[in-house]
Amino acid sequence: MDPVVVHAVPTPWQVLGCGNYAAVLVHPHFSDIVVKVYAPGRPGRPEEVEVYNRLGQHHSFSQCLGFGENYLILKRWFGVTLYDCVHRGIPIPNKVIQDIDDALEYARARGLNPHDVHGRNIMVVDGRGVVVDVSDFLVDEDCGAWEDLKNAYNWFYRPFILPLGIKIPHAVLNLVRSSYRQSRRVRSWAKRK
Numbered sequence: 783m784d785p786v787v788v789h790a791v792p793t794p795w796q797v798l799g800c801g802n803y804a805a806v807l808v809h810p811h812f813s814d815i816v817v818k819v820y821a822p823g824r825p826g827r828p829e830e831v832e833v834y835n836r837l838g839q840h841h842s843f844s845q846c847l848g849f850g851e852n853y854l855i856l857k858r859w860f861g862v863t864l865y866d867c868v869h870r871g872i873p874i875p876n877k878v879i880q881d882i883d884d885a886l887e888y889a890r891a892r893g894l895n896p897h898d899v900h901g902r903n904i905m906v907v908d909g910r911g912v913v914v915d916v917s918d919f920l921v922d923e924d925c926g927a928w929e930d931l932k933n934a935y936n937w938f939y940r941p942f943i944l945p946l947g948i949k950i951p952h953a954v955l956n957l958v959r960s961s962y963r964q965s966r967r968v969r970s971w972a973k974r975k
């Protein structure tokens with residue numbers, strides 16, 4: 783699926799980020815909340831509300847404060863995605879990885895199945911890890927995204943990128959991400975055989 787593209791937003795709304803399903807907007811007069819607008823024809827809005835209901839309040843997850851047919855109102859995180867940290871050379875402490883492990887364990891204890899936990903769905907907020915996107919946590923299917931990300935962190939990021947303070951261009955990050963995705967597809971296909 784291609785990422786959502788925003789062609790225009792009414793003044794003074796601003797786009798905070800886009801994924802494969804939705805665009806996330808903020809209004810400067812209400813800067814501690816965001817509106818996640820699902821693009822026409824892209825599924826998942828009701829499921830995401832259900833996931834937030836099951837999660838309740840937890841320091842590593844946002845909260846759903848309201849919703850409409852194609853949008854959710856969420857608590858805003860003031861942070862930087864892991865993807866942008868690596869791109870901008872902002873150090874990602876090991877604590878962030880532990881926080882996400884704990885958060886996903888909490889989600890599992892609530893009967894959810896953490897899914898699609900990748901570098902754009904995690905943010906560093908004041909040195910702590912938070913999960914910004916829980917939309918696929920009801921998907922009943924294994925997903926190795928988080929384990930792949932942790933391996934990349936431990937074997938590649940921590941020994942090489944972090945000490946050298948290297949900034950990785952978007953093109954390289956996208957290439958790494960798509961090759962991991964491809965390898966996950968092959969692995970799950972091989973598992974089903």
Ligand SMILES: Nc1ncnc2c1ncn2[C@@H]1O[C@H](COP(=O)(O)OP(=O)(O)OP(=O)(O)O)[C@@H](O)[C@H]1O
Nearest residue numbers: 799800801802803804806844857858859902914915
């Ligand atoms: N609560 C939030 N506070 C601040 N920024 C946010 C928040 N939620 C999302 N974002 C930003 O918007 C981007 C897109 O949001 P999100 O990941 O929820 O969309 P999606 O279409 O469901 O993504 P995916 O393709 O991973 O399913 C995120 O990567 C992040 O940069």
Ligand SMILES: [Mg+2]
Nearest residue numbers: 801902903915
């Ligand atoms: Mg996302």
